[in-house]
Amino acid sequence: MSVHKVNARDSGRDRQVYDVIGIGFGPANIALAIALEELEFAGSRLFLERHSSTKWQPEMMLAGSDIQNHPSRDLVTPRNPRSRYTFTNFLFENDRLFEHLNLGLEFPLRSEFAEYVRWVAGFFAKDVAYNQAVTTIQVDPASNLYCVTTQTGNQFFARSLVLAPGRTPVIPQAFADCAPDRVFHLTQYLGRLAQLAQQRELKRVAVVGGSQSAIEIMLHLRHSYPQLEIINVQRGYGFRLKDTSQFSEHVYFPAFVDQYYNSSAEAKKNINRHLHYTNYSAADADVISELYVGMYEDKLQGKDRITIKNLSEIQSCTPSAQGYTLTVLGTQGQTAEQLPDLDAIVLATGFRNLGTGAQDERFPAILRDLAESLDCDAQGVIRIGRDYRLSARKGYSLPALYLNGLCESSHGYGDAGSFSLLSLRARDIFNSLSEQLGQVEPAERIA
Known part of the structure; x- marks a missing residue:
């Protein structure tokens, strides 16, 4: 397997094998980075981000706009309310807690929550390679490692991948x-x-x-x-x-994920009909x-x-x-x-979901190089495990592969671009990753 020369910025990562590589470093994989740290993941990790820095909804930072969900549904609180990475602690450490509380706002301003996301991302800068847009993902059959190539020509190697590429815009x-x-x-x-x-x-x-x-x-x-x-x-x-009825808002409860995931395809369609206007x-x-x-x-x-x-x-x-x-x-x-x-x-035409509809996609574009290896349903839509893991179809083999987000079709409305269940999804992925990787060995390099 050939290895391209890397930029000076990432020269120390050339040929290194990571236990987990996260693709994308927006809210979903930031929540995973927090979980890996707080739950004491023993392995090595790296996140690849295509932008020069972490940005959240930069093109919709409109004056007065808010985030439309409770501030405690942040990157970590539902999983660990004692974390230093909560939105409340962000306000405290930036000397704005009392001023923010005095605003009387139901939901935080979008611009302030974007600042919170950047603040948390800053704590994990050592684990992120920015300006690294992924172009191909392949599996080396000899080593059974993922080889991730970026537009710079860099190649990164991993025993497992967690993909959080963001949602694909719908262009009619x-x-x-x-x-x-x-x-x-x-x-x-x-x-x-x-x-x-x-x-x-x-x-x-x-x-x-x-x-x-x-x-x-x-x-x-x-x-x-x-x-x-x-x-x-x-x-x-x-x-x-x-529809913001307290009863409808149960779609953002963790118990709903199990209910939805275990429902039949017809039952999911019925749930979607009733809950469409919640989101x-x-x-x-x-x-x-x-x-x-x-x-x-x-x-x-x-x-x-x-x-x-x-x-x-x-x-x-x-x-x-x-x-x-x-x-x-x-x-x-x-x-x-x-x-x-x-x-x-x-x-303002929304985003693609996984499925076979006119505005759907059968798998995220970032998975195109692995598509023939992935387990799919009869319509060619990828199957997603309850632990957010993607499996190989019969006759193929894949190292551990996860989709961190984009799972609304399988896991329900809590996966529809909302912060509500990010931290709990990160916990589920952490638990599954730990099981899949087993006893993690020290990091090594491709010769």
């Missing part, structure tokens, strides 16, 4: 061929918008979707660009209130109210800045001299309408 087919500087997903919102605003005066922007994020983007556009016309296109009748196509009351009052305020001033095209499906998106034109079909009357001269289109 109508927008597949559009210029990415003018038509972009919310995960690129602030950066792309700022670039456009430098190039031209923004006059008309469309926001596609009926979620919390769609409203937050519309509010940001309304406050930031007073002369801007904003058009929202959504399938629903109007922005729907999120999707819905928004919190505060942002709905702010948008509604803002639109009323505009009306009082004789303005018509925000238009909502409800019960609508997008048929096409085509370039024009002044930007893009959306062709929208009103599903109630089956009438088509064109929305011309759009300077930008922001896609």
Whole structure:
């Protein structure tokens, strides 16, 4: 097995065999790093992160936006409330505890929680190689080790992998061929918008979707660009209130994971039908109210800045001299309408789940090199163990491999990009890893 020359930054890691390599160092694998330390994992570990530093939702750091979950559902508290890595201790060590408590906020500001994530990540800097975007993952049959290659040409070796690549944005087919500087997903919102605003005066922007994020983007556009016309296109009748009933919120309890995981495929579909609006196509009351009052305020001033095209499906998106034109079909009357001269289109269209639907993927793209080795169901969707482990299909062999997140289809809504169960999932992976690796030997290097 050949080993590429590594950057000076990671020269000490060249050829080294790690007991576990985590791919991605966002909240999910940060929670795992905490668990490995606090539960005294004896083996060596390394995390590979494609960005130059740890970032959490950097393109959605909108003024006033919050995290939509209780601050104690952080990176560690549900597993170990005495940890130094709790959000509460972050506030204490940064001399903001009493000021934060005095805010009277139900949920912390998104910008402060992002700072908390970066603060925790800083404690594990020695275990992270940044600027390392993974390009291939292979198994060396001679050593039965994973060989992870990054875009720098570096190669890292491991007895086990924990993948936390983040969720894949949904780009509807109508927008597949559009210029990415003018038509972009919310995960690129602030950066792309700022670039456009430098190039031209923004006059008309469309926001596609009926979620919390769609409203937050519309509010940001309304406050930031007073002369801007904003058009929202959504399938629903109007922005729907999120289901935050205490009974529905049990989907974020650890017991629900077992209930959901052990349910039949048909039972899972039934659960999903009932619980869809706890997490999707819905928004919190505060942002709905702010948008509604803002639109009323505009009306009082004789303005018509925000238009909502409800019960609508997008048929096409085509370039024009002044930007893009959306062709929208009103599903109630089956009438088509064109929305011309759009300077930008922001896609608040969500993320892919695992499955066979039009917006699903059978496995995360990062697993493409291992796909033929993975155990799948009859539709080709990867099977995920209760301990988040992926198994090899019959006739193949794989070292221990885990998916830290992206497991909503198997483990339920607590896996839908929420912080709620991160720390408990990290514990489950730690326990399984320890069992799979057995007695860990000292780190070695590939000759």
